[in-house]
Amino acid sequence: MAAAKMSVAELERFLRVEFPQTFGGDDVTIESADGETCLLRQRYSERMLRPGGTISGPTLMGLADCAMYVVLLSAIGPVGLAVTTNLNINFLRKGAPGQDVLAAAKLLKLGKRLAVGEVNLLSGTAPDPIAHVTATYSIPNA
């Protein structure tokens, strides 16, 4: 198992500066990150919803993208310029209104130039994912 290059506290400090929109408030918190996986929680808010009371697609895509970035930083340390090159999302189920959304990310590959991971998006404590994401990040040259 890879050792994490950044602690959760270091990740939160770094991201509050890098991603003030997402991590500036206390909506999104990092529950864990160990260099191979991470778990993010986004606190329920009505702004997440689209008509019909389901969690909006951009909310899920944004949180999944963040989770991929967090697990990547946790694996390689503070690199500000990694960018998403591809993201594929399958929407699977409605989330329950009133519930937090969790993003459980796992690195599938950590190469020199590309990192690939998958993210299961969960609604509260329900076991079945409401969406599944794979994403690729391009890592700048050291």
Place this chain on the structure above:
Amino acid sequence: MAAAKMSVAELERFLRVEFPQTFGGDDVTIESADGETCLLRQRYSERMLRPGGTISGPTLMGLADCAMYVVLLSAIGPVGLAVTTNLNINFLRKGAPGQDVLAAAKLLKLGKRLAVGEVNLLSGTAPDPIAHVTATYSIPNA
């Protein structure tokens, strides 16, 4: 060429009710929609940006998802319950800060149960897309 089932004015009225978050203000406008293609414009705002001054992923994914919905409504008429089942996005280039973002959508297939389309996301008047999306919508039973 298929005839549009809804005019641009009808689409905007429908979407202001269905998607108040996106279409409630005047940030996103429908430039055209003809039953096979559509063009959406999202007015530049600093809220679109992520650090480094690029347009954020969730902004692009959200706008592309809207454009797919608009072209689908324009092809089949007002159906509130169509939902995205899959979205794949390739991020290609940085958008220019200060420029509007445009989404040019085209239906690739309109079946009874599934519609598939592609969306080129453009920055201002630059010809090369900043991102490319394919998306699938599930159409509820008539």
Place this chain on the structure above:
Amino acid sequence: MAAAKMSVAELERFLRVEFPQTFGGDDVTIESADGETCLLRQRYSERMLRPGGTISGPTLMGLADCAMYVVLLSAIGPVGLAVTTNLNINFLRKGAPGQDVLAAAKLLKLGKRLAVGEVNLLSGTAPDPIAHVTATYSIPNA
């Protein structure tokens, strides 16, 4: 846990008729299938390779597609007309020449009209996947 609607022997008999190209010989075997997951093995052959000695993309995509079909049949019983609507593959690592390729599939969602699953493709006994697939099948009306 869902009960399998078809045993491995029933699946192999059905697929030898339905997919003679893939299951007609003894190249591909079903190691297990339980209504939620399945494991397929494709025996190593030089025909799998592309130049450089890596397993070819079409081999991996074809095996993953089969694995999704097998786990779906195992969940819903013999339905000949289910068709793939979307397949996304991330190529992660070179497989080892001379090794069998395994496909470990898992259903992420089994709806009335759509089934979504993921497949990890493995080279011999190495633990890290050489490719990762998500795929969607459209299920015909009962």
Place this chain on the structure above:
Amino acid sequence: MAAAKMSVAELERFLRVEFPQTFGGDDVTIESADGETCLLRQRYSERMLRPGGTISGPTLMGLADCAMYVVLLSAIGPVGLAVTTNLNINFLRKGAPGQDVLAAAKLLKLGKRLAVGEVNLLSGTAPDPIAHVTATYSIPNA
């Protein structure tokens, strides 16, 4: 418009050596390639079919992957080690039995490290694509 770095004759000579499985016979021919787009034709054969008489997924995925490689070579010249990192395919319609399959590829981005393109797969002279592919290639360091 970018100038092609290799002529069609040079591409076919290169690919017969690099991809003898695909280009060794005369099943697949390059109709055109100009540094930004290319058109490939795969001659109809019964081996392409899956049960029900549709063109098999691996046939379409394999041909699309080849088309992406051809348009990339045509843009950057003979580079043997470019590899596919991601491929997303949407299956749209049945192809007509007895018809050749054509793959019309277009580069969406040609970067130093990554190239992204899209491919429309066509059945004979029918205008609507039977499948649509986006794919990413990783380009080795010069």
